[in-house]
Amino acid sequence: MGADKRKRSGDAAKKSSSKRQKTASGAGKKVVSVNQLKWKKVEVPDMLDDFEGFYGLEEIEGVDIVRDGNVVKFVAPEDKTQVEEGDDGEEFEGFGDEPKVAPASEKSSKPEKKASKGEKRISDDEKNATFDHKKAPKDQKKAPKNTDEAAKDQKKATPDQKKAQKAQADPELEANLFTKLDELEDLPEADVEDVDVTQWKSLNLSSQMMAAIANLKFLKPSAIQKRAIPEIMKGHDVIGKASTGSGKTLAFGIPIVESWLVRNAGSKSEAKKSPIALILSPTRELAHQISDHLKKLCDGLPKGPYICSVTGGLAIQKQQRQLEKADIIVGTPGRMWEVMSAGTSTLDSIKGISFLVVDEADRLLKDGQFKEAEEILKALDRTVTTENYDDDNEEEESDMDEDAKPTPKKDRQTLVFSATFNRALQQKLAGKARYNLLGAAESLEQLLKKLNFREQPRFIDTNPVSQMAENLKEGLIHCGDLEKDLYLYAVLLLQPMRRALVFTNSINTVRRLTPFLQNLNLPAFALHSDMEQKARLRSLERFRAPGTTSGASPILVATDVAARGLDIPNVDLVIHYHVPRTADDYVHRSGRTARADQSGVSVLLCGPKEDIPTNRLIAKVHASAAAAQSDKPRKALLGVQTIDIDRRLVSTLRPRVDLSKKITETTIAKERGSKDENWLKNAAEELGIEYDSEELEKAGTWKGRGSGRKMKEKEAKEVTKAEMKQWRWELKELLSRRVNTGVSEKYLSGVDVDALLKGIKGEFLGNVDGLGL
Numbered sequence: 001m002g003a004d005k006r007k008r009s010g011d012a013a014k015k016s017s018s019k020r021q022k023t024a025s026g027a028g029k030k031v032v033s034v035n036q037l038k039w040k041k042v043e044v045p046d047m048l049d050d051f052e053g054f055y056g057l058e059e060i061e062g063v064d065i066v067r068d069g070n071v072v073k074f075v076a077p078e079d080k081t082q083v084e085e086g087d088d089g090e091e092f093e094g095f096g097d098e099p100k101v102a103p104a105s106e107k108s109s110k111p112e113k114k115a116s117k118g119e120k121r122i123s124d125d126e127k128n129a130t131f132d133h134k135k136a137p138k139d140q141k142k143a144p145k146n147t148d149e150a151a152k153d154q155k156k157a158t159p160d161q162k163k164a165q166k167a168q169a170d171p172e173l174e175a176n177l178f179t180k181l182d183e184l185e186d187l188p189e190a191d192v193e194d195v196d197v198t199q200w201k202s203l204n205l206s207s208q209m210m211a212a213i214a215n216l217k218f219l220k221p222s223a224i225q226k227r228a229i230p231e232i233m234k235g236h237d238v239i240g241k242a243s244t245g246s247g248k249t250l251a252f253g254i255p256i257v258e259s260w261l262v263r264n265a266g267s268k269s270e271a272k273k274s275p276i277a278l279i280l281s282p283t284r285e286l287a288h289q290i291s292d293h294l295k296k297l298c299d300g301l302p303k304g305p306y307i308c309s310v311t312g313g314l315a316i317q318k319q320q321r322q323l324e325k326a327d328i329i330v331g332t333p334g335r336m337w338e339v340m341s342a343g344t345s346t347l348d349s350i351k352g353i354s355f356l357v358v359d360e361a362d363r364l365l366k367d368g369q370f371k372e373a374e375e376i377l378k379a380l381d382r383t384v385t386t387e388n389y390d391d392d393n394e395e396e397e398s399d400m401d402e403d404a405k406p407t408p409k410k411d412r413q414t415l416v417f418s419a420t421f422n423r424a425l426q427q428k429l430a431g432k433a434r435y436n437l438l439g440a441a442e443s444l445e446q447l448l449k450k451l452n453f454r455e456q457p458r459f460i461d462t463n464p465v466s467q468m469a470e471n472l473k474e475g476l477i478h479c480g481d482l483e484k485d486l487y488l489y490a491v492l493l494l495q496p497m498r499r500a501l502v503f504t505n506s507i508n509t510v511r512r513l514t515p516f517l518q519n520l521n522l523p524a525f526a527l528h529s530d531m532e533q534k535a536r537l538r539s540l541e542r543f544r545a546p547g548t549t550s551g552a553s554p555i556l557v558a559t560d561v562a563a564r565g566l567d568i569p570n571v572d573l574v575i576h577y578h579v580p581r582t583a584d585d586y587v588h589r590s591g592r593t594a595r596a597d598q599s600g601v602s603v604l605l606c607g608p609k610e611d612i613p614t615n616r617l618i619a620k621v622h623a624s625a626a627a628a629q630s631d632k633p634r635k636a637l638l639g640v641q642t643i644d645i646d647r648r649l650v651s652t653l654r655p656r657v658d659l660s661k662k663i664t665e666t667t668i669a670k671e672r673g674s675k676d677e678n679w680l681k682n683a684a685e686e687l688g689i690e691y692d693s694e695e696l697e698k699a700g701t702w703k704g705r706g707s708g709r710k711m712k713e714k715e716a717k718e719v720t721k722a723e724m725k726q727w728r729w730e731l732k733e734l735l736s737r738r739v740n741t742g743v744s745e746k747y748l749s750g751v752d753v754d755a756l757l758k759g760i761k762g763e764f765l766g767n768v769d770g771l772g773l
């Protein structure tokens with residue numbers, strides 16, 4: 001985008017040489033900075049494949065570009081500049097076909113509560129506008145009795161609470177929210193809905209926060225919230241471990257927002273303040289989700305912090321502008337580092353944060369994975385300003401003028417969360433380590449040391465025994481190496497109403513399985529890191545959407561890019577097409593279902609070659625649970641029990657599966673072949689030689705790696721359009737036939753699932769009554 005914008009400006013400058021003569025003080029015009037201009041989003045056509053650099057393209061009209069010596073200035077009429085902060089509403093909030101939310105002036109029409117993420121468009125104005133709830137129409141902000149009372153109770157109890165809070169206060173820690181909450185008392189009390197949030201009272205949150213929680217309809221704090229929120233509010237550093245889907249986001253989100261409320265209590269000034277928190281997330285989707293989640297929390301506040309996400313794949317300039325007014329930043333390491341290292345002012349402003357959150361810390365800090373995360377951590381801890389910083393001479397800091405030093409890191413709380421932490425680390429944090437930490441090869445430990453906690457962090461582990469979500473049932477289906485597609489289809493077909501997430505270990509498998517399932521009339525969407533960001537987000541939107549008209553629920557086929565943190569409502573089934581590479585991956589993948597007290601099923605498809613890694617994985621994941629139940633024979637707990645799928649049904653499905661595979665693989669090989677051919681043509685053209693496909697083919701024939709692929713491409717090239725058409729017709733015909741299950745004599749549309757999936761022959765992975773498939 002930057003290049004485009006510059007180019008555009010450059011072109012404009014050339015064309016309007018006369019404009020250069022104009023002065024900045026023309027009638028109704030003024031000189032403004034590029035960030036003050038009212039940029040308009042340029043709609044990019046959907047068929048445009050390469051969105052990098054185009055997605056998020058912006059333009060502006062009626063602005064003069066004048067050169068003043070070497071400086072280029074923008075002269076704009078008053079109405080072409082941003083009148084106040086936050087009027088560009090630029091965050092990603094879903095796609096164009098979704099209804100847009102009213103502009104700031106219409107804020108009083110409260111957005112629909114149940115809109116899924118991305119459906120709701122929240123403009124910056126909305127976030128920043130001071131919402132006068134007293135003036136709001138009654139139906140928008142009805143005062144619910146219970147919560148209102150709860151909030152009032154809180155106020156009434158203030159003198160006592162003050163004492164208790166002060167007793168809890170740790171004078172050593174500056175960021176002790178408990179000591180500052182009284183400042184919020186003068187703020188207007190928010191009205192809330194008829195939700196009883198008395199179970200949150202013990203956390204001593206402000207009445208505004210209680211109202212915001214009531215607005216979310218969360219009746220009680222989850223275990224991690226109950227334990228982590230008070231520790232964070234007392235100013236401690238925290239490492240929080242809790243199972244997937246147990247509400248870790250708000251465990252750190254509530255104290256951060258509470259802290260923002262304290263900081264902004266009574267402040268009328270719109271003066272620029274530096275951000276309060278930086279939240280690092282390993283994936284773009286998770287970063288957007290965290291900011292959406294926090295925004296939803298803030299929806300219930302009269303005025304909330306400005307939250308922005310800074311992730312790759314979207315226009316960087318826009319994000320830089322948003323950063324300037326951000327209170328809470330949620331970012332992925334790559335893009336965050338890009339913006340932090342681009343400008344000293346950005347870096348210095350971010351250095352002043354009061355909270356650094358490392359979400360999915362074990363992934364984010366894994367050695368060699370996110371180099372930029374380490375850079376960010378290092379940069380945050382440098383005690384010299386960037387202007388004066390010399391990479392080779394950190395000693396320089398002692399010569400620095402006191403005033404030039406950014407906020408000392410002592411003021412910053414570090415909060416680290418995940419569902420999985422390496423066991424050795426856990427033992428160490430629990431004070432049970434019996435080994436030399438420094439000698440340990442575990443990079444995570446080394447990296448946690450780099451996090452520079454300001455004190456020994458509080459380690460909170462709400463699920464020390466089992467790593468898996470409480471209401472998750474786990475199963476295993478044994479199948480032949482070449483039968484995975486068949487079994488995958490069988491399970492999905494038998495579970496049309498279950499929103500399923502299929503995990504694979506490779507991008508190529510996602511690329512193949514998605515059209516394979518689509519050819520079989522299943523609503524499948526792909527998600528992997530090699531996709532354009534817009535396409536990634538679109539797949540997620542579609543996966544979140546309600547099922548098709550025929551009632552089939554959407555299916556997401558993904559790599560581990562979707563394994564961490566994603567909170568998609570009503571995912572009922574996780575299928576591991578490939579056995580995950582690590583036990584932690586298994587925990588996180590499976591954790592996309594059975595979230596927030598809901599139930600869910602995780603099924604591993606296991607080929608003969610995967611038996612050993614699968615057994616190891618199961619033993620690892622359930623080792624602590626097995627140890628905790630030492631009265632039971634270990635073998636029984638860890639013995640792999642399988643779900644049986646009726647073989648007759650599977651063989652009935654085989655012809656359609658084979659056809660769909662054939663069509664999919666041929667299509668992919670054809671596409672790949674023609675891409676290669678185009679590449680060769682272009683290369684020949686550039687070299688100025690004549691392109692002869694047969695000659696080049698001969699020259700390119702080899703027996704080494706990739707020769708199988710070449711063979712397939714060659715075979716695919718020979719398949720005619722008529723043949724493809726014929727296969728498609730045959731498949732259509734097969735799909736239109738009803739499948740006799742051979743068990744219950746029912747047909748697949750109304751199949752007796754229990755009869756087909758025989759369930760569990762005993763205990764599988766602990767106490768499981770059967771998967772309920």
Ligand SMILES: Nc1ncnc2c1ncn2[C@@H]1O[C@H](COP(=O)(O)OP(=O)(O)OP(=O)(O)O)[C@@H](O)[C@H]1O
Pocket residue numbers: 218219220221222225242243244245246247248249250418419564565566567591592595596
């Ligand atoms: N106190 C609560 N009561 C009810 N639901 C809650 C509560 N807190 C959070 N939730 C909901 O629980 C779901 C999971 O929360 P969240 O995404 O924070 O889980 P997580 O622990 O971070 O999971 P993961 O380990 O997979 O990242 C969200 O939909 C969230 O809205």
